[in-house]
Amino acid sequence: MSLSDSQNIEEATTSLQSQPDAKTRRYDRQLRLWAATGQNALEASRILLLSATATSTSILKNLVLPGIGHFTILDAATVTPEDAGNNFFLEGPDSIGKNRADEAVRLLGELNDGVEGKAVQESVEDVLEKKPEWIKGFTLVIAHNLKAKVVQQLSDLLWEDEAGPGLIVVKSAGFLAEFSIQFHDHAVIESHSESAPSLRITEPFPTLLEHATALDLSKMDPTDHSHVPYVVLLVRALEDWKKNHGGNPPKTFPEKKEFKKTISALKVKMDEENFEEAENQAYRCWTETKIPSEVSSLFELPAPSLSSDPNTLQFHALLTALKEFTLTQHPHTLPLSATLPDMHTSTESYIHLQKLYKARAGEDKATFNTLLAKVPGGAEITDDVVDSFLKNCHAVRVLRGRKWGTFDADREALTTALQTSPRETSTHLAFSALSALPSDASPTEESLRAAVHGIVGQDIELPEEFDNAIGEIARSPTADLPTTSAFLGGLVAQEAIKMITKQYVPINGHCVIDLVETWTGVIS
Amino acid sequence: MAAVVHPGQASHLGDWAGRYFHIDQVLDKPGPRTDPSFLAGDGVKKFLREECKILVIGAGGLGCEILANLALLGFKDIHVIDMDTIDISNLNRQFLFRQKDVGQPKATVAAEFIMKRVPGVKVTPYFGKIQDKDDDYYMQFNLVVCGLDSIEARRWMNATLVNLVDPENPESLKPLIDGGTEGFKGQARVILPTVTSCYECSLDMLNKPTAFPICTIANTPRLPEHCIEWASVLEWPRIWKDKKMDTDDPEHIGWLYGVAAARAKEFKIEGVTWALTQGVVKNIIPAIASTNAIIAAACCNEAFKIATSSAAYLNNYFMLIGTDSVYSYTFIHEQRPECPVCGGESVEISISRDFTVESLIEMLTEKQHIQIKKPSLSTPTKQIYLQAPPQLEAATRPNLEKKVSELVADGGEVTVTASSLPFSLSLRITYT
Numbered sequence: 001m002s003l004s005d006s007q008n009i010e011e012a013t014t015s016l017q018s019q020p021d022a023k024t025r026r027y028d029r030q031l032r033l034w035a036a037t038g039q040n041a042l043e044a045s046r047i048l049l050l051s052a053t054a055t056s057t058s059i060l061k062n063l064v065l066p067g068i069g070h071f072t073i074l075d076a077a078t079v080t081p082e083d084a085g086n087n088f089f090l091e092g093p094d095s096i097g098k099n100r101a102d103e104a105v106r107l108l109g110e111l112n113d114g115v116e117g118k119a120v121q122e123s124v125e126d127v128l129e130k131k132p133e134w135i136k137g138f139t140l141v142i143a144h145n146l147k148a149k150v151v152q153q154l155s156d157l158l159w160e161d162e163a164g165p166g167l168i169v170v171k172s173a174g175f176l177a178e179f180s181i182q183f184h185d186h187a188v189i190e191s192h193s194e195s196a197p198s199l200r201i202t203e204p205f206p207t208l209l210e211h212a213t214a215l216d217l218s219k220m221d222p223t224d225h226s227h228v229p230y231v232v233l234l235v236r237a238l239e240d241w242k243k244n245h246g247g248n249p250p251k252t253f254p255e256k257k258e259f260k261k262t263i264s265a266l267k268v269k270m271d272e273e274n275f276e277e278a279e280n281q282a283y284r285c286w287t288e289t290k291i292p293s294e295v296s297s298l299f300e301l302p303a304p305s306l307s308s309d310p311n312t313l314q315f316h317a318l319l320t321a322l323k324e325f326t327l328t329q330h331p332h333t334l335p336l337s338a339t340l341p342d343m344h345t346s347t348e349s350y351i352h353l354q355k356l357y358k359a360r361a362g363e364d365k366a367t368f369n370t371l372l373a374k375v376p377g378g379a380e381i382t383d384d385v386v387d388s389f390l391k392n393c394h395a396v397r398v399l400r401g402r403k404w405g406t407f408d409a410d411r412e413a414l415t416t417a418l419q420t421s422p423r424e425t426s427t428h429l430a431f432s433a434l435s436a437l438p439s440d441a442s443p444t445e446e447s448l449r450a451a452v453h454g455i456v457g458q459d460i461e462l463p464e465e466f467d468n469a470i471g472e473i474a475r476s477p478t479a480d481l482p483t484t485s486a487f488l489g490g491l492v493a494q495e496a497i498k499m500i501t502k503q504y505v506p507i508n509g510h511c512v513i514d515l516v517e518t519w520t521g522v523i524s
Numbered sequence: 525m526a527a528v529v530h531p532g533q534a535s536h537l538g539d540w541a542g543r544y545f546h547i548d549q550v551l552d553k554p555g556p557r558t559d560p561s562f563l564a565g566d567g568v569k570k571f572l573r574e575e576c577k578i579l580v581i582g583a584g585g586l587g588c589e590i591l592a593n594l595a596l597l598g599f600k601d602i603h604v605i606d607m608d609t610i611d612i613s614n615l616n617r618q619f620l621f622r623q624k625d626v627g628q629p630k631a632t633v634a635a636e637f638i639m640k641r642v643p644g645v646k647v648t649p650y651f652g653k654i655q656d657k658d659d660d661y662y663m664q665f666n667l668v669v670c671g672l673d674s675i676e677a678r679r680w681m682n683a684t685l686v687n688l689v690d691p692e693n694p695e696s697l698k699p700l701i702d703g704g705t706e707g708f709k710g711q712a713r714v715i716l717p718t719v720t721s722c723y724e725c726s727l728d729m730l731n732k733p734t735a736f737p738i739c740t741i742a743n744t745p746r747l748p749e750h751c752i753e754w755a756s757v758l759e760w761p762r763i764w765k766d767k768k769m770d771t772d773d774p775e776h777i778g779w780l781y782g783v784a785a786a787r788a789k790e791f792k793i794e795g796v797t798w799a800l801t802q803g804v805v806k807n808i809i810p811a812i813a814s815t816n817a818i819i820a821a822a823c824c825n826e827a828f829k830i831a832t833s834s835a836a837y838l839n840n841y842f843m844l845i846g847t848d849s850v851y852s853y854t855f856i857h858e859q860r861p862e863c864p865v866c867g868g869e870s871v872e873i874s875i876s877r878d879f880t881v882e883s884l885i886e887m888l889t890e891k892q893h894i895q896i897k898k899p900s901l902s903t904p905t906k907q908i909y910l911q912a913p914p915q916l917e918a919a920t921r922p923n924l925e926k927k928v929s930e931l932v933a934d935g936g937e938v939t940v941t942a943s944s945l946p947f948s949l950s951l952r953i954t955y956t
Binding site: 016017018019020022024025026027028029030031032033054058061062065066067080081082084085086088091092093110111112113174175191192193227342343345346347350351467468471472475476477478479480481482483484486487489490491493494495497504505506507508511515516517518519520521522 | 589613813815820848
């Protein structure tokens, strides 16, 4: 054991932590998902809600509880008897006649002392006209049931600045709803993917290969024999196989079967679990790809413009270094991850194997850092970010967003979507129609149908699902149902959290919700 | 449009003109997919607002959301059962509770909050266990909505409602709407006892709980979790004998953490922390407000649709995964003919003639679709093994080492019961 290792363990156990502080205890159940990095991002965020409808306050509730830094509600309206009936963040008849944003901010504020809330009693239209730049001062802007003309203005404003806030456009009527997010690029390092990093069994690093080939299975005592980790067994078995097969791994089905037999034949007792694991994991000897195609495809992305947001620029620098690493470093794989899954073995063998992986991962990181230092902006990236990137580099994601309204302007995409996802696309178009109608019009199936043809053209063929969508919207065009708003409140807050923390993967397109049949679907 | 409130509508229930403007839009007329039997208008509103009695099980993460939704939807007679008190770690999502409420019963605080916020709604809390209530109690409700985190409690509630069904009395069939969440994932389902698949039918869909073999914990620890299990499973009973471990007591967690950390040091294992120790011993499932909001809304939406017929209800399972985009799947979960609660057919089990009673018990505990903790076994003519009372346990204990084939004939029936479950499982044993 090296000195530094012993110090790590010493530190970890002699200075025992005491019970976590009140804030950590309050947030315990969410910190287990997004950790301190995610929490810090949330606490630094500033959210703008356009209008204080029941849906808006539902969304905010789910963001105030986990602890965003700040929210502003922009709403000039006075609470009506109708508002007081369906909004949990109004106090029934007592709130009627008061400013809607004021009341909502006061009641939402009670949920979390750590969150700052502000009510601005102005209309969106006024703000767009008089101080549009103010809107850009937020992390994320969320708009519920605004008319298409206003959304268009907002979308134009927020799209012109590549580093500007994202825009979530939310629509609902009765049992139906939809939302979409406008963003330029969204890079995710911590995607929380369920896929595990490569163990490099097909391309073992020198110390692992040495360790595996040095084993003399025939002379081992039975206990040690049943404690050789499957990773080591596979590396060894594959090496031996390749020697007898012209340097090739098992390729055909009979060869693979034969390979598994050779593993099984090494058993000295029937019930050696490590050998059973090796047989079950044998697929790693022929399916371990060098670099996941989702990751290598990112190497072809064009460089972002210098006015992109800092996260995108930083991510691109890391990606550039990663590409360089895979091109220049033998055996042209991703840097090794130090994460080792549990496997049947003794403590000593496991810790030994873990050390081999950690040491190699450390060397790969040093090489990566040298390459990163040569990339513009690379030297300024903190060690924590580099560690997180290397740990997750097998599952990093980049979403290329589109401007709001792009889908509706794309005749071809719409026609395809109407065929492949008729119910989602129909509902989406019905909402486009609803928000295009003048606010004083009472929507009917006829006016909604006409409005859709106004958007997509007269000759487009609409499926029968479209009748369901416009029928449902005409039934309850202005209904902000408590359950629909709560459902949307949860979904939109999940997406907002993903956007803010840059963990997990947000939607890219339109998410459509039908609570008559209880389904959701994403189209783009 | 506020004029949709009809004159004479129960003003004593706290209603005001315009209150139900939003909801009445879907109650005053049908949609294109609404069943023709839907009677739009006053009748359905009267049932919802004056007659329907609904029971909510759980006033925690889902329960708080469910209560708020039901109150806003217009349900006026709501009952809620919860046996827990409020903890600081609830406050990141259980939005009816404040710092000052920590230590108070969840059911009571939640009920008071709802009644204060939504005028005219009566919420009757019960601070205690669902098992405290009898069939007559459950019989009084039209609907039951479950927001629980315990599998055992769900199984009990499900079996109780299935047992309640009397084919002669349609009123005895109480729709059960069940929700559950974990992190960014969740599910909501509608169970019509005896008609659709029940909770017990789908036991095999649950994630297998992580169980570490005792030999790993005792001899070959590799992960920090193994050290924590060693502290809680082996060291606690060795040192503290019969003293019960309280996973909510920070002193107990502190002790376990210290012991686990020392073992980790001895074996050079890194990563034992306070949070991990607490997570492992309490089996903590990550939970956030937003996922609970989605699932609770889905559950209440079904309750509303069943109570009003304003739209068809879910048939019968909705699952959602929000980790990578928004993925959801709505499907019909099929009834299992050999479900011990609603199926009636015996479960076939094939074992070797050398299989002991003890191994059979272990198998019943572990099998995904059975999962019976501490089962007692008997045949129509004799007791094989009984967990309680102590005298009978002692009397039947010698049977544990016997072969099942010595006690049960080929093709014979074994009845399995457990004190935690209000039903018995019938096994048909065959030998290989």
